[in-house]
Amino acid sequence: MSFLADSLLSAVHLLWSLDPDLYTVIFVSLKVSLTSTLLASLLGIPAAFFVVFKEFRGKRAAMTILNTLMALPTVVIGLLVYAFLSRRGLLGSLNLLYTQTAMVIGQVILIFPIATSLTIAAIARVDRRYRMTALTLGATPVQAAVVVFREARFAVVAAVIAAFGRVISEVGISMMLGGNAKGYTRTMTTAMALEYDKGEFVLGVALGLVLLFLSFSVNVFFHYLQGRSRA
Amino acid sequence: MSMRRYIAFSLFLVFASPAWAAGGVVLKMATTTSTENSGLLDVLIPAFTEETGIRVKVFAKGTGAALRDGMDGNVDVVFVHARKREERFVAEGYGAYRLGVMHNDFVILGPGRDPAGIKGMSQAALAFRKIAETRSHFVSRGDDSGTHTKEQALWRASGVHLSRKTTEIFRKGKKRTLTFLYPGGLGRWYLSIGQGMGKVLTFAEEKQAYTFSDRGTYLKFRYGRRQGLDLGILCQGDPVLYNPYGIIPLNPKRFPHVAFRQADRLARWLVSPHAQRLIAGYRIAGRQAFFPDALGNER
Structure with missing residues (x-):
């Protein structure tokens, strides 16, 4: 038990004493994860509307593929992107491997299917008559989509939260594409993996507690947004 | 099957499974x-x-x-x-x-263009000094391993001004500090990646950076794979590199x-x-x- 107490004490102390290493790690984690969540949402939410409201061949197949991709392991994405960005790879000349950009690329691939699939589920639940009514009243398709979006926003925000939860807790992509360079691409999860490798469990668990606290804060914030969107 | 039996059976399966594998x-x-x-x-x-x-x-x-x-x-x-x-x-x-x-022994590896000009040097500490002075990319294990311990000892011997980072943690309720020694430029030219030797070699290869490795792993990665490394041994033979x-x-x-x-x-x-x-x-x-x-x- 003293082990857990030590970890908790260390976590509080690290946060309280403004340990510069810890804040760098948190900053990198948040920067990369929020960027990829934002990008994936910007791509995924319109994609979801497209899939739901456009009739096209292979629509069912597209949805099945999206659902399958939700189970894509991070190491597979890591390997694929690595193969492209590596010095001997197709995009090797861009020198992107082991940068924050590479991490964002991998993470967007990871959560685009999640953001899209969950948004599809969210807007498919909205009563069809909202859209029909808007269209009958002379709304353009985009305006009609906005009406549907407003009805579904609660569930869409939930989709974004799920996507964020996936990237902030992810370790495979960050490790393979970011490379865990201290002060540059080291995130909370890769730092934890490292402390485990070093045998410094107390610091590892302390970081885990900070991560939990951080996700909690982000969720409280999103919850607040949801609450407002409901009113 | 009652609930309790079901749980007992599941637990049995969980704990018994390693025993089947062993023998x-x-x-x-x-x-x-x-x-x-x-x-x-x-x-x-x-x-x-x-x-x-x-x-x-x-x-x-x-x-x-x-x-x-x-x-x-x-x-x-x-x-x-x-x-x-x-x-x-x-x-x-x-x-x-x-x-x-x-x-076995440690070697200092680097890219063919050798921006720090350390090729053929026999004193490891001096080679480290030149790398630091030219701010050439250097990839460090940074994982508290034996190789990392040795690397830090060499930085100390190199006479380069070292920075120290300390992290305070608690162990058995008492405050303890972990120190991390590095020659500056953290995240810019000095890349401490906290991973195993093989990963460090591929990282250094990708970045065309200098690094510090044991000879065995280097040989394995250089010649033992279909896609070998371009990095070469630039400094070796110093008695302090004995491992x-x-x-x-x-x-x-x-x-x-x-x-x-x-x-x-x-x-x-x-x-x-x-x-x-x-x-x-x-x-x-x-x-x-x-x-x-x-x-x-x-x-």
Whole structure:
């Protein structure tokens, strides 16, 4: 038990004493994860509307593929992107491997299917008559989509939260594409993996507690947004 | 089936499953990634199993984690390369004894264009100094491993101004500090990536950076794979780069549950003439990587 107490004490102390290493790690984690969540949402939410409201061949197949991709392991994405960005790879000349950009690329691939699939589920639940009514009243398709979006926003925000939860807790992509360079691409999860490798469990668990606290804060914030969107 | 029975049955399955896989004692050995990556264990362990019937499971980590596994009694024997820490490990009662098995050496690697101009230098500390002065990319293990320990010692010897970072954590309710020594430029030219030797080599290759490696892993990555490294050895042969490996069975007085008899057997086997000859004869792409230290002392 003293082990857990030590970890908790260390976590509080690290946060309280403004340990510069810890804040760098948190900053990198948040920067990369929020960027990829934002990008994936910007791509995924319109994609979801497209899939739901456009009739096209292979629509069912597209949805099945999206659902399958939700189970894509991070190491597979890591390997694929690595193969492209590596010095001997197709995009090797861009020198992107082991940068924050590479991490964002991998993470967007990871959560685009999640953001899209969950948004599809969210807007498919909205009563069809909202859209029909808007269209009958002379709304353009985009305006009609906005009406549907407003009805579904609660569930869409939930989709974004799920996507964020996936990237902030992810370790495979960050490790393979970011490379865990201290002060540059080291995130909370890769730092934890490292402390485990070093045998410094107390610091590892302390970081885990900070991560939990951080996700909690982000969720409280999103919850607040949801609450407002409901009113 | 009642609920309680169902739960009991499930738990039985969970706890019984490792037992099916085992069948007899399997020796657990914690070792360093450099030992594992070099491929030497793939020769030694099967030979040991054939001779004694004892099977060995290998867990490859940094030296810090391998010793930690030993301190926690998670393994039966540790095989690492950080002599001072190993001696402390035995002195503090975690290990029963230490036997010197072999050594290899460290080398400084770098890209062909050699921006710091260290090619052919014989003094490792001076080479490090030039790398720091030219702010050339340098990839460090940064994982508290034996190789990282050695690298930090070289930075200290290089005379470069070193920065120190300390992190305060609590252990058994008492404040303790962890220190991390580096020559500046963290995240810019000095890249501390906290990963195993193989990952550090590929990272350095990708960034065309300098790095510090044991010779065995380097040879394996340079010549042992279809897609080898471009990085070359730019500095070698300095006596400070000597890297001895020791094997330590866990102390059965402190850890009564460990398979001491088997661990003892493995340790003594590794210093036997047969194993020592295997070590001396091991070649990576035609090059000797390890040098036996116990040959001749036996008789």
